[in-house]
Amino acid sequence: MARYTEAVCRLCRREGVKLYLKGDRCYSDKCAVSRRPQAPGQHGGNRRKQSEYGIQLREKQKARRIYGVLENQFENYFRKAENMKGITGENLLQLLERRLDNVVYRLGFASSRPQARQIVRHGHITVNGKKVNIPSYLVEVGDVIAVKERSASEIEHFKALREGTGKSVAQWLSVDYEKLEGKVEALPARSDIDIEIQEHLIVELYSK
Numbered sequence: 001m002a003r004y005t006e007a008v009c010r011l012c013r014r015e016g017v018k019l020y021l022k023g024d025r026c027y028s029d030k031c032a033v034s035r036r037p038q039a040p041g042q043h044g045g046n047r048r049k050q051s052e053y054g055i056q057l058r059e060k061q062k063a064r065r066i067y068g069v070l071e072n073q074f075e076n077y078f079r080k081a082e083n084m085k086g087i088t089g090e091n092l093l094q095l096l097e098r099r100l101d102n103v104v105y106r107l108g109f110a111s112s113r114p115q116a117r118q119i120v121r122h123g124h125i126t127v128n129g130k131k132v133n134i135p136s137y138l139v140e141v142g143d144v145i146a147v148k149e150r151s152a153s154e155i156e157h158f159k160a161l162r163e164g165t166g167k168s169v170a171q172w173l174s175v176d177y178e179k180l181e182g183k184v185e186a187l188p189a190r191s192d193i194d195i196e197i198q199e200h201l202i203v204e205l206y207s208k
Helices: 009-015 023-027 052-067 071-082 088-097 100-106 113-121 149-154 156-163 199-206
Strands: 125-127 144-147 173-176 181-184
Touching: 052 071, 052 088, 052 199, 071 088, 071 199, 088 100, 088 199, 100 113, 100 125, 100 144, 144 149, 149 156
Parallel strands: none
Antiparallel strands: 125 144, 144 181, 173 181
16 A cells, blocks of 8 residues: 655644644654744745645644545545434544544553554454454454554564553543553544644535
């Protein structure tokens, strides 16, 4: 499957905000957005006033890049959100939050979503006791997400998590760092999603 393979900091600079794609680096003075806030490229410093369509497009690209999904994947999520009860934009964000790679990140088992995606793909994660290596797998309420015991005992990254306190997790999740195990307590509400996305602009874009 096609993936973006260039410097991910360019994506943050293109959107003009931090997308938190490089973990701890995004919180340090080395963050590219802090050092070079202009868009990448020769004419990056000459930002023109955007059209309504351009604003909507940028919001969609921002969401797509934060969660690391391809164009067709993102549209599929939107169409599914449209057919769900409730507000389409909030449904869309809820579906993206329920992706297994995002949940692994939210539980603190990875420092960024790209790292979480790699952890899932390499087969280090189980859902309800069964190995799942599909980053787009959608979790349900009651699912138990855990690091495989062998991975937890052999890989230094996971050993360090057991010894530390980890980070705070969203209210819709619970975690036990001693067991390297988390649980989906509820579906994420809009108030639980801390990313700066104006989802109504994405809905307007796809409604044209």
